[in-house]
Amino acid sequence: MNNFGVVELASAKTTNAPGWAYVPDTRPAPGSAALPSNRKRAARNHAGLSLSDASARQDAKTRKDLEVLDRDTHKDANITIPPRTAGSRAQNKHTPNVRKILQSQKTFANHLDDYQALVALAETNPAAAAALNPANAQPKPAPPPTARNSPAPQPTPSTATSKRSAAAAKRAAAAAAKEEKERKEREAREAREAEEAAAGAERKPSPVPDDTTTSDPPPASDVEMADAPSLPQSYPADGTILPAYAKPPPAPHASDADPLLVSHVPAFPADDELRALMAAPPLSYLEARARWGDEERRYPPRAFCEVCGYWGKVQCVKCGARACALDCLEAHREECVTRYGL
Amino acid sequence: MAGGRKSKPAGPAPPSRTLVLDNGASTIKAGFVTDTTTDAPRIIPNCIARDRHRKTFVGSELEKCKDFGEIAFRRPVEKGFIVNWEAQKEIWDREFFDDKAPQRCDPSETRLVLAEQSNSLPALQLHCDQMVFEEFGFSSYCRVNGPAFNAYNDVQAIFQILRTPDTTIDVPAEVILLIDSGYSHTTVTPIVQGRPLHPAIRRLDVGGKLMTNYLTRLLSVRHFDMRSDPYIVNEMKETACYISLDFKGDLEKTWKGTRGQRSQDYLTGAGIAKDYVLPDSHTRFHGVVRDYEPGVSAKARKGAVSTEDILTLRNERFVVPELLFRPSDIGIRQPGLGDLVMQSLSVLPVGLWPGLLANIVVVGGNSLYENFIQRLQTEILERVPDSCIVRVARPEDPVTSTWLGAASFAKHQHVEKLAVTKQEYEENGAGWVARKFSAGLGVEL
Ligand SMILES: [Zn+2]
Ligand SMILES: [Zn+2]
Numbered sequence: 001m002n003n004f005g006v007v008e009l010a011s012a013k014t015t016n017a018p019g020w021a022y023v024p025d026t027r028p029a030p031g032s033a034a035l036p037s038n039r040k041r042a043a044r045n046h047a048g049l050s051l052s053d054a055s056a057r058q059d060a061k062t063r064k065d066l067e068v069l070d071r072d073t074h075k076d077a078n079i080t081i082p083p084r085t086a087g088s089r090a091q092n093k094h095t096p097n098v099r100k101i102l103q104s105q106k107t108f109a110n111h112l113d114d115y116q117a118l119v120a121l122a123e124t125n126p127a128a129a130a131a132l133n134p135a136n137a138q139p140k141p142a143p144p145p146t147a148r149n150s151p152a153p154q155p156t157p158s159t160a161t162s163k164r165s166a167a168a169a170k171r172a173a174a175a176a177a178k179e180e181k182e183r184k185e186r187e188a189r190e191a192r193e194a195e196e197a198a199a200g201a202e203r204k205p206s207p208v209p210d211d212t213t214t215s216d217p218p219p220a221s222d223v224e225m226a227d228a229p230s231l232p233q234s235y236p237a238d239g240t241i242l243p244a245y246a247k248p249p250p251a252p253h254a255s256d257a258d259p260l261l262v263s264h265v266p267a268f269p270a271d272d273e274l275r276a277l278m279a280a281p282p283l284s285y286l287e288a289r290a291r292w293g294d295e296e297r298r299y300p301p302r303a304f305c306e307v308c309g310y311w312g313k314v315q316c317v318k319c320g321a322r323a324c325a326l327d328c329l330e331a332h333r334e335e336c337v338t339r340y341g342l
Numbered sequence: 343m344a345g346g347r348k349s350k351p352a353g354p355a356p357p358s359r360t361l362v363l364d365n366g367a368s369t370i371k372a373g374f375v376t377d378t379t380t381d382a383p384r385i386i387p388n389c390i391a392r393d394r395h396r397k398t399f400v401g402s403e404l405e406k407c408k409d410f411g412e413i414a415f416r417r418p419v420e421k422g423f424i425v426n427w428e429a430q431k432e433i434w435d436r437e438f439f440d441d442k443a444p445q446r447c448d449p450s451e452t453r454l455v456l457a458e459q460s461n462s463l464p465a466l467q468l469h470c471d472q473m474v475f476e477e478f479g480f481s482s483y484c485r486v487n488g489p490a491f492n493a494y495n496d497v498q499a500i501f502q503i504l505r506t507p508d509t510t511i512d513v514p515a516e517v518i519l520l521i522d523s524g525y526s527h528t529t530v531t532p533i534v535q536g537r538p539l540h541p542a543i544r545r546l547d548v549g550g551k552l553m554t555n556y557l558t559r560l561l562s563v564r565h566f567d568m569r570s571d572p573y574i575v576n577e578m579k580e581t582a583c584y585i586s587l588d589f590k591g592d593l594e595k596t597w598k599g600t601r602g603q604r605s606q607d608y609l610t611g612a613g614i615a616k617d618y619v620l621p622d623s624h625t626r627f628h629g630v631v632r633d634y635e636p637g638v639s640a641k642a643r644k645g646a647v648s649t650e651d652i653l654t655l656r657n658e659r660f661v662v663p664e665l666l667f668r669p670s671d672i673g674i675r676q677p678g679l680g681d682l683v684m685q686s687l688s689v690l691p692v693g694l695w696p697g698l699l700a701n702i703v704v705v706g707g708n709s710l711y712e713n714f715i716q717r718l719q720t721e722i723l724e725r726v727p728d729s730c731i732v733r734v735a736r737p738e739d740p741v742t743s744t745w746l747g748a749a750s751f752a753k754h755q756h757v758e759k760l761a762v763t764k765q766e767y768e769e770n771g772a773g774w775v776a777r778k779f780s781a782g783l784g785v786e787l
Contacts, residue, residue, distance in 0.1 A: 269691035
């Protein structure tokens with residue numbers, strides 16, 4: 001049992017009590033690599049067991065836990081469809097497309113892998129990507145080896161965060177960031193537009209499946225859309241997107257009339273800027289997934305006792321699990337021994 | 343109404359009846375719309391379920407199930423998108439196409455308006471379009487961004503804006519920021535004149551499923567293993583969980599105290615602890631929330647008092663929905679809802695912010711948590727300049743809101759801009775249809 005130690009994270013002083021280490025909680029995130037300074041300190045206190053081991057174990061556990069939380073069912077429910085008795089619609093013959101779709105046992109993760117692989121292929125070999133398309137893809141037993149098999153929340157590469165005392169900075173940042181944001185947006189938008197213009201041809205096969213290679217009759221042909229949406233050239237003056245901003249603002253506010261405030265109301269976006277936004281194509285599934293920005297990195301994640309859910313003030317050195325105090329840590333030991341051995 | 347059906351100059355008149363579907367991962371919202379009528383939507387479990395007696399229930403048959411203990415589900419929709427068409431077709435057949443289907447229709451005389459989640463995969467969209475035309479044979483169809491349908495509701499009424507009776511209701515609303523928190527995930531969608539601003543749509547992969555699974559885990563660690571009872575845990579989550587307006591304070595109040603000395607708040611429950619009576623599948627088919635009575639659950643556990651299975655919920659009540667605002671609490675490397683909104687706004691012109699922030703509409707089952715709106719408003723106010731007006735509102739029924747918007751859309755002239763006929767599909771191909779849906783309404787008003 002000597003291997004059982006805890007790391008108290010609440011204070012910055014250290015003691016030399018066997019099996020204990022008091023370290024300040026400066027880790028940016030439970031998921032990131034252990035800081036070298038912590039490793040040194042931990043190594044001093046525990047021969048053979050370093051904080052980085054515990055951290056790695058904790059990372060692995062978090063990843064596994066998130067995968068389980070993402071599941072639809074606890075057990076793989078292999079529920080077969082019950083036969084229908086009377087009143088079923090006369091079953092017409094399936095088209096080849098429909099037969100393929102109904103037989104597919106692919107999961108969302110499989111489809112996502114396929115898509116990512118196709119996008120990657122389109123970058124390196126547009127011709128090959130065009131030849132492949134989702135309509136033709138045979139149900140594969142396994143996803144391509146290059147792709148990740150799970151859409152579970154993916155750890156983004158962690159970057160060391162500067163620990164700014166940020167509570168008050170938010171507000172200032174909000175104001176200051178405005179101009180910066182505008183500039184960034186414009187750049188991002190311009191970059192996106194340029195990218196789209198450049199990649200328009202090669203992107204086509206991946207985001208929009210093309211059926212020309214399908215041998216099955218319906219749909220027979222795939223004509224270019226004559227009225228495909230393109231940015232309109234001119235508009236009548238009364239056709240502006242948001243003409244109604246002449247209306248009173250939605251919620252009258254006591255300080256609406258305050259000239260100081262009025263002067264801060266940002267300029268309404270130009271009509272063509274709005275039109276470009278409204279006509280912009282959808283992002284891909286992964287592009288739309290929100291990621292940590294600077295704002296989130298600034299705050300260290302909160303840690304909780306794995307047993308009772310109160311603040312996780314101490315940490316099991318063996319596996320990195322958090323506990324609130326000694327009795328919860330004791331309760332944790334049993335599970336820890338089962339999982340990692342003595 | 344601003345809408346009013348306009349038929350296309352060429353081609354046959356569109357079908358007079360529209361089946362409007364919001365085909366969610368947890369439930370389907372379904373109902374018919376004509377020029378003059380809008381049915382109340384039916385809410386259909388979108389699953390095939392098997393109970394512990396190995397009886398199988400498809401879709402709305404689940405109503406007949408009384409014993410949800412150890413029930414298992416198969417769901418055609420994964421991450422918000424229809425993935426398994428074998429199961430989805432079975433449910434649709436029984437609900438809409440069979441002779442005795444509760445909402446029977448003949449697809450060859452019906453238009454389908456289908457709400458779809460943002461940022462789908464092209465292959466899944468293709469499968470959907472192929473099934474709709476080649477298998478079901480709808481005569482007309484459009485697949486439209488689901489969140490954007492909410493702009494076709496009477497948004498001013500949601501914000502309870504007073505107006506004179508003769509005021510015309512403008513749909514779609516000019517500007518709204520739509521937050522949809524459902525079974526699979528939570529999304530932020532800025533919408534201008536009914537058009538979703540795609541570059542600004544952001545998704546947080548926290549939804550009802552993850553929260554139910556998280557509650558299941560907490561119960562399994564602290565009480566008993568309920569991993570085989572997702573239905574029961576989900577019900578517990580919906581009736582007993584709430585969003586904390588003072589997380590630190592509530593966590594202190596639910597702390598047990600030191601070993602030698604239990605804290606006073608822990609002993610009394612501090613108004614947070616609740617006893618939850620589990621269903622027994624004989625007399626009580628649904629769980630019951632009761633005020634905390636010290637010692638009751640402990641005695642019940644020993645079988646000394648009654649046959650009831652009671653567990654006491656404490657911080658489980660608020661740490662579960664807290665994941666919407668602090669997903670990093672369980673190691674998810676995504677921003678919470680407050681930052682999700684800011685990330686969405688950050689790619690838009692600052693001039694749009696005031697309109698969006700003053701018109702935030704929340705829909706989806708998770709918006710029903712107690713304090714959801716207040717907490718969201720607080721989180722956003724912390725992140726925007728003081729001068730910003732932030733208004734958050736929830737429609738009367740946030741679960742059917744997207745469907746109601748879709749029904750309104752089905753009567754609006756916009757539907758004619760998007761709908762595709764079976765003939766067009768056969769003539770122009772699935773790729774043409776996909777591009778047309780992907781382009782959306784365009785910018786012409
Ligand atoms: Zn504890
Ligand atoms: Zn441990």
